[in-house]
Amino acid sequence: AAETPAQEGSSYTLEELKEKLAAAEERFKATEKEFKQCKKEYLPLHRVWTTHEKDEKKLRRKEALVAKQKVLLYGVNNYADIDQEKAKKLAEDLDLLDGLKLSVQHCEEVMKANEERYPLLQKMYNVLKLRNDEIKADIEAYKAEIEKLESESTDAE
Numbered sequence: 001a002a003e004t005p006a007q008e009g010s011s012y013t014l015e016e017l018k019e020k021l022a023a024a025e026e027r028f029k030a031t032e033k034e035f036k037q038c039k040k041e042y043l044p045l046h047r048v049w050t051t052h053e054k055d056e057k058k059l060r061r062k063e064a065l066v067a068k069q070k071v072l073l074y075g076v077n078n079y080a081d082i083d084q085e086k087a088k089k090l091a092e093d094l095d096l097l098d099g100l101k102l103s104v105q106h107c108e109e110v111m112k113a114n115e116e117r118y119p120l121l122q123k124m125y126n127v128l129k130l131r132n133d134e135i136k137a138d139i140e141a142y143k144a145e146i147e148k149l150e151s152e153s154t155d156a157e
Helices: 012-075 084-113 117-156
Strands: none
Touching: 012 084, 012 117
């Protein structure tokens, strides 16, 4: 593994630093291309996983709410006078509940189809993101070092 500019100190000449900067920029282009490809596949699956998690929580809450509404509306002592507003609200909540069930079901189907790919994509995404960030930091450090050497050389003249 190459040392980062911060670890190297300033024992390099301006030309050597410019060469290192060019090499780092080449590496960055290559990893950026891989990273974008990985992101293209990983992010939609990641959204499915997070949507599933959120919708599952909403579904559980909505199921409890609907059950409570049904008991209040159609309870043993309440058959004679059913409140139409509450009945309408219950019907709306039942529609929402069906929508959430469909969403969770769809997410589970996608998750099942990608259960082997997703963890690999997630690891690859994290590794490439880390590598990209490190190369960006290297590039910035090389640029700063070059700038410093150039300003020192103009000061010396």
